[in-house]
Amino acid sequence: MKTEICDQFGIDFPLFAFSHCRDVVAAVTNAGGFGVLGGTAYTPDQLDQELTWIDEQVKGKPYGVDIIVPAKFEGKGENLSFGQLAERIPEDFRGFINDLLAAHDIDVSDQPRMAASSLSGDTGASLLEVSLSHPIKLMANALGVPPDYMIEAGKQTGIPVAALVGAKEHAIKQVNAGVDLIVAQGTEAGGHCGEVTTLVLIPEVIEAIEAIGKPVPVLAAGGIVTGRQMAASVALGAAGAWTGSVWLTTEEAETAPYTVQKFLAATSRDTVRSAGRTGKPSRQLVSDWTDAWAPHEGGRQPLPLPLQNMIAEPVLRRIDKLAEGGHPGAQALATYFVGQGVGLMNKVKPAREVVLEFIEDYLAAAERLSRSLDD
Amino acid sequence: MKTEICDQFGIDFPLFAFSHCRDVVAAVTNAGGFGVLGGTAYTPDQLDQELTWIDEQVKGKPYGVDIIVPAKFEGKGENLSFGQLAERIPEDFRGFINDLLAAHDIDVSDQPRMAASSLSGDTGASLLEVSLSHPIKLMANALGVPPDYMIEAGKQTGIPVAALVGAKEHAIKQVNAGVDLIVAQGTEAGGHCGEVTTLVLIPEVIEAIEAIGKPVPVLAAGGIVTGRQMAASVALGAAGAWTGSVWLTTEEAETAPYTVQKFLAATSRDTVRSAGRTGKPSRQLVSDWTDAWAPHEGGRQPLPLPLQNMIAEPVLRRIDKLAEGGHPGAQALATYFVGQGVGLMNKVKPAREVVLEFIEDYLAAAERLSRSLDD
Numbered sequence: 001m002k003t004e005i006c007d008q009f010g011i012d013f014p015l016f017a018f019s020h021c022r023d024v025v026a027a028v029t030n031a032g033g034f035g036v037l038g039g040t041a042y043t044p045d046q047l048d049q050e051l052t053w054i055d056e057q058v059k060g061k062p063y064g065v066d067i068i069v070p071a072k073f074e075g076k077g078e079n080l081s082f083g084q085l086a087e088r089i090p091e092d093f094r095g096f097i098n099d100l101l102a103a104h105d106i107d108v109s110d111q112p113r114m115a116a117s118s119l120s121g122d123t124g125a126s127l128l129e130v131s132l133s134h135p136i137k138l139m140a141n142a143l144g145v146p147p148d149y150m151i152e153a154g155k156q157t158g159i160p161v162a163a164l165v166g167a168k169e170h171a172i173k174q175v176n177a178g179v180d181l182i183v184a185q186g187t188e189a190g191g192h193c194g195e196v197t198t199l200v201l202i203p204e205v206i207e208a209i210e211a212i213g214k215p216v217p218v219l220a221a222g223g224i225v226t227g228r229q230m231a232a233s234v235a236l237g238a239a240g241a242w243t244g245s246v247w248l249t250t251e252e253a254e255t256a257p258y259t260v261q262k263f264l265a266a267t268s269r270d271t272v273r274s275a276g277r278t279g280k281p282s283r284q285l286v287s288d289w290t291d292a293w294a295p296h297e298g299g300r301q302p303l304p305l306p307l308q309n310m311i312a313e314p315v316l317r318r319i320d321k322l323a324e325g326g327h328p329g330a331q332a333l334a335t336y337f338v339g340q341g342v343g344l345m346n347k348v349k350p351a352r353e354v355v356l357e358f359i360e361d362y363l364a365a366a367e368r369l370s371r372s373l374d375d
Numbered sequence: 376m377k378t379e380i381c382d383q384f385g386i387d388f389p390l391f392a393f394s395h396c397r398d399v400v401a402a403v404t405n406a407g408g409f410g411v412l413g414g415t416a417y418t419p420d421q422l423d424q425e426l427t428w429i430d431e432q433v434k435g436k437p438y439g440v441d442i443i444v445p446a447k448f449e450g451k452g453e454n455l456s457f458g459q460l461a462e463r464i465p466e467d468f469r470g471f472i473n474d475l476l477a478a479h480d481i482d483v484s485d486q487p488r489m490a491a492s493s494l495s496g497d498t499g500a501s502l503l504e505v506s507l508s509h510p511i512k513l514m515a516n517a518l519g520v521p522p523d524y525m526i527e528a529g530k531q532t533g534i535p536v537a538a539l540v541g542a543k544e545h546a547i548k549q550v551n552a553g554v555d556l557i558v559a560q561g562t563e564a565g566g567h568c569g570e571v572t573t574l575v576l577i578p579e580v581i582e583a584i585e586a587i588g589k590p591v592p593v594l595a596a597g598g599i600v601t602g603r604q605m606a607a608s609v610a611l612g613a614a615g616a617w618t619g620s621v622w623l624t625t626e627e628a629e630t631a632p633y634t635v636q637k638f639l640a641a642t643s644r645d646t647v648r649s650a651g652r653t654g655k656p657s658r659q660l661v662s663d664w665t666d667a668w669a670p671h672e673g674g675r676q677p678l679p680l681p682l683q684n685m686i687a688e689p690v691l692r693r694i695d696k697l698a699e700g701g702h703p704g705a706q707a708l709a710t711y712f713v714g715q716g717v718g719l720m721n722k723v724k725p726a727r728e729v730v731l732e733f734i735e736d737y738l739a740a741a742e743r744l745s746r747s748l749d750d
Contacts, residue, residue, distance in 0.1 A: 003747050167644055168718070187562075188572040196643040197563040197572040199607065200598040200715040204643055207719070223575040232574065232607035234747050235740040268571040268579055269542055295670035340575040343543070344582070365610040366748055369741050372378050372609050 001359070005181070005217050005239045008160070009034055009137060010062045014240025015230065015358055016183075016219060017351070018066060018142075022050045023252035026057035027351035032359075036064040036140060044126045051134040064138030064162075065131040069124040069147050074279075074304040086114055089307050096300060097315060100292050104329030106322065112314035125149055138162055140183070143192055143280075144170075151178045164221065164242075166194020166201070168208040175214045182209065183242045186222030190245045190339035192282045193273060198222040202236040225341035227361025235369065245339040250351040258324045259336050260348065268343030272296075277316065277335065279308030285342075287335040289316065376734070380556070380592050380614045383535070384409055384512060385437045389615025390605065390733055391558075391594060392726070393441055393517075397425045398627035401432035402726035407734075411439040411515060411617075419501045426509040439513030439537075440506040444499040444522050449654075449679040461489055464682055471675055472690060475667050479704030481697065487689035500524055513537055515558070518567055518655075519545075526553045539596065539617075541569020541576070543583040550589045557584065558617045561597030565620045565714035567657045568648060573597040577611040600716035602736025610744065620714040625726040633699045634711050635723065643718030647671075652691065652710065654683030660717075662710040664691065 003014045012032035019025055025035030037054065039047050047065075054063060075085050098108040128150060131139060139150060140162040154161035160180035165171045171182050184205040186198025196204070202220050209215055220233030221242035230241040248255045249263050262285060272286045276293030279302055284290060293299040302308045322330030349357075378389045387407035394400055400410030412429065414422050422440075429438060450460050473483040503525060506514060514525060515537040529536035535555035540546045546557050559580040561573025571579070577595050584590055595608030596617035605616040623630045624638050637660060647661045651668030654677055659665060668674040677683045697705030724732075 001748055168642065186572060186574070188575050194644075196715055196718070197561060197574065197598055199561070199573045199604055200563050200643050200718060203601060203603055204718050223572055226578060228578055228611050229574055231744055232610045235607045235610050235744045236603050237740075237743065267543065268575050269569075294672065297669065297676070301672070340571055343571070343575060343579050363748070365612075366744050368612065369606055369610045370745055373376055373738070373741055 001362075003234060003239045008217075013355070013359055013362075014219075015355060016064075016240060016242040017247055017355075018242065018244040019247045019253065021247070021253050022054050022057075023254075024247045024250055024351050025063055026054050027250075027252050028247075028355055029054075029058045029061045029063045031352045031355035033355050034062055034064065034138070036066050036138065038068075038142075039065045039127050039131065040068040040124075042127070044123070044130045047127055048130045048133070051131065051136075055134060060135070062137035064140060065127075065134075065136050066140040066142050067124050067127050067131070067150075068143045069141050069150070074307050082114075085307065085310065089114075089303060089311055093303070093311065097311065100288075100333075101315070101329075104288065104333050106319070106327070106329055106333075112318050114310045115314045128153060132157060132159075138181070140164070140181075145174055145177050146179065154178070154180065162219075164192075165205065167196060168201070168204045170194075171205045171218075172208055172212060175209050175212065175216055179216065181217055181219065183219045183221050184238075185242070186220075187273065188223030188268075188283070188340040189221055190271070190283050190342075191337040192278070192280055193222065193339075194281075195273075198224070198233070199236070202233060202238050206237045223339050223341045225339075225344050227358040227363070228365040229341075230358060231362045231365035231369070245341050246345060246354060247351060248336075248338060249345050249348050250354055251348060252351045256320065256324050258331070259320075259334070262334075262336070263338060263342055263345055264347070266338070266342045266345075268340040271338060271340055271342060275302040275308065277309070277312055277337075279303055279305035282337060283339055284335045284337050288332045289319070289335050376737075378609060378614045383592075388730070388734055388737075389594075390730060391439075391615060391617040392622055392730075393515075393617065393619040394622045394628065396622070396628050397429050397432075398629075399622045399625055399726050400438055401429050402625075402627050403622075403730055404429075404433045404436045404438045406727045406730035408730050409437055409439065409513070411441050411513065413443075413517075414440045414502050414506060415443040415499075417502070419498070419505045422502055423505045423508070426506065426511075430509060435510070437512035439515060440502075440509075440511050441515040441517050442499050442502050442506070442525075443518045444516050444525070449682050457489075460682065460685065464489075464678060464686055468678070468686065472686065475663075475708075476690070476694075476704075479663065479708055481694070481702070481704055481708075487693050489685045490689045503528060507532060507534075513556070515539070515556075520549055520552050521554065529553070529555065537594075539567075540580065542571060543576070543579045545569075546580045546593075547583055547587055550584050550587065550591055554591065556592055556594065558594045558596050559613075560617070561595075562648065563598030563643075563658070563715040564596055565646070565658050565717075566712040567653070567655055568597065568714075569656075570648075573599070573608070574611070577608060577613050581612045598714050598716045600714075600719050602733040602738070603740035604716075605733060606737045606740035606744070620716050621720060621729060622726060623711075623713060624720050624723050625729055626723060627726045631695065631699050633706070634695075634709070637709070637711070638713060638717050638720055639722070641713070641717045641720075643715040646713060646715055646717060650677040650683065652684070652687055652712075654678055654680035657712060658714055659710045659712050663707045664694070664710050 015033040017028035028035040162181035217239035219242040220238035225246040323334040390408040392403035403410040537556040592614035595613035600621040698709040
């Protein structure tokens with residue numbers, strides 16, 4: 001099997017797997033796909049350890065690293081300290097969240113501290129430096145135009161730079177900035193996402209970057225959890241698929257058991273695009289937490305990134321722990337980044353098996369389309 | 376070219392075209408596709424005339440009729456008069472709309488009367504009766520489970536009954552009710568739509584109706600304005616595509632010139648899913664009107680169907696007329712049902728040419744997918 005990028009990336013099957021879990025990254029790469037480790041949540045030392053482990057597993061086979069460096073965030077360019085950022089959180093905000101927690105029988109006397117948000121972008125450069133000391137074959141930025149130092153590093157090392165976009169205007173900006181691979185991600189995607197669906201976005205992005213004479217390859221992302229959807233993406237003109245959610249219910253993933261059960265039970269209508277977690281709209285499971293924030297009817301307007309994230313993330317981590325322990329109120333509040341494809345994720349499987357099923361399903365879909373041409 | 380339904384419907388290419396315009400319906404049918412006339416806005420006499428005209432044009436080639444009969448609406452089963460329904464509209468509602476119009480320099484002294492909503496479902500039976508006196512090859516209901524009399528008519532006449540669904544649960548309900556053809560419509564569709572995207576919904580619906588052992592054919596709908604998107608749908612397992620928006624910018628369509636210009640200029644991000652027009656969420660162009668209603672920030676909660684429609688429709692028709700005449704305030708308020716595919720609609724063409732381009736683009740997409748299998 002082959003699209004324009006298989007040779008470039010040294011892969012058999014143009015399936016890119018984004019995961020925070022090194023085991024998934026290695027398993028996908030070893031099965032002929034391309035694993036991409038989400039590196040943003042690690043310290044530079046931790047990331048170094050994770051990548052060393054992956055290197056031992058994949059023995060030279062290709063993988064990449066994704067580091068979120070948002071193009072826009074509250075306080076950007078102002079060089080604010082954590083404390084100064086924290087001062088921008090309205091006084092009654094903590095009260096609003098405490099009321100929500102109390103209504104779910106969660107003790108609010110022992111409040112988690114606010115967390116410095118990894119989304120504020122200050123650790124990106126050192127994470128990238130660590131990554132470049134490993135034989136990575138792709139560096140990606142999942143939020144906005146990659147920072148200059150990433151584009152520059154790409155030029156110097158020859159390692160392709162990928163960027164995620166949710167609109168054709170952003171794709172044009174990214175290509176003009178020097179990005180080598182566009183991941184066009186539809187609104188059905190888990191995590192940060194735009195409003196345009198994958199089926200519309202892919203042809204729109206491809207048309208737009210062809211029109212400016214810079215036709216870099218485009219991967220389709222958003223809602224893709226099966227080979228037939230990947231085949232559909234290639235029919236649309238994509239060079240392959242970028243996936244995330246589908247790996248959350250693999251055996252290798254570190255997803256907590258309670259969360260896995262929620263994923264397996266969820267239908268595609270159990271997700272919502274909400275800014276209530278990070279301050280930017282991201283798709284996640286519907287819960288009493290997402291219901292508490294606009295645009296849900298009567299919900300409060302979230303703060304901008306990274307303020308919402310600073311206050312919400314530690315609270316949500318505590319909620320996750322309580323939910324795992326069986327706390328009913330916490331279980332009603334718990335939410336997780338996942339795309340609409342969760343409706344098609346109904347069984348826990350090894351990551352390798354997911355790759356093999358993708359290939360089989362892709363072939364069947366190609367055969368189905370080919371058969372439609374017979375008279 | 377052939378999928379499972381081409382023989383059943385006597386067509387060369389499984390492209391279904393929904394339009395309110397008889398000229399589009401006839402042109403698509405005559406080009407080898409399947410035209411479907413949206414019949415809800417007509418009186419029974421008018422519909423009879425339209426269908427007679429189509430009969431003369433298509434000379435026995437197949438076409439269908441779509442009549443919207445919503446499964447749920449305010450006052451359903453209560454046998455309310457127009458006046459009784461109108462009494463359920465809150466007193467300050469007219470004031471809210473008048474303020475919005477006045478802020479756009481529109482004279483509010485001469486208010487349009489409320490309109491009896493065709494969406495309240497009372498004329499459906501007589502429209503269907505008229506349709507059945509013509510050689511239609513499909514009857515469709517675009518909103519919820521078709522009424523018993525439509526299912527019954529389908530059984531008696533052998534004419535297939537189609538229904539639009541936006542969720543797999545609805546597909547199961549429809550198939551169990553006896554529907555012969557499911558149109559699974561993603562959130563990117565123009566008009567009434569659900570929340571799940573076409574790329575996720577199609578495999579989810581097909582899997583769900585296979586699981587209950589009633590695998591009726593599924594057409595893909597939502598965002599489809601090109602042959603490559605139709606090919607993607609067939610790769611996903613659909614038997615063809617159901618389209619709507621793409622015909623709005625054809626030469627045959629009766630779309631007003633100002634509206635056509637808005638469509639040609641719009642990108643996929645210029646639509647919104649809002650209940651501000653009919654009381655049920657429907658996708659349309661973003662405008663100051665859609666911004667005035669929730670879930671837009673600070674927007675007012677719309678009334679349920681058909682109340683919102685009764686008050687909004689006459690006002691929006693007046694706005695359309697003023698907008699056509701060049702009134703800037705009305706142009707800012709004017710909105711139109713259209714899907715995200717509007718971003719790919721950039722030129723006015725004859726409907727026949729759109730069909731031929733679909734075929735050509737479908738073939739190219741199938742070829743692209745097939746080529747990806749070469750080693």
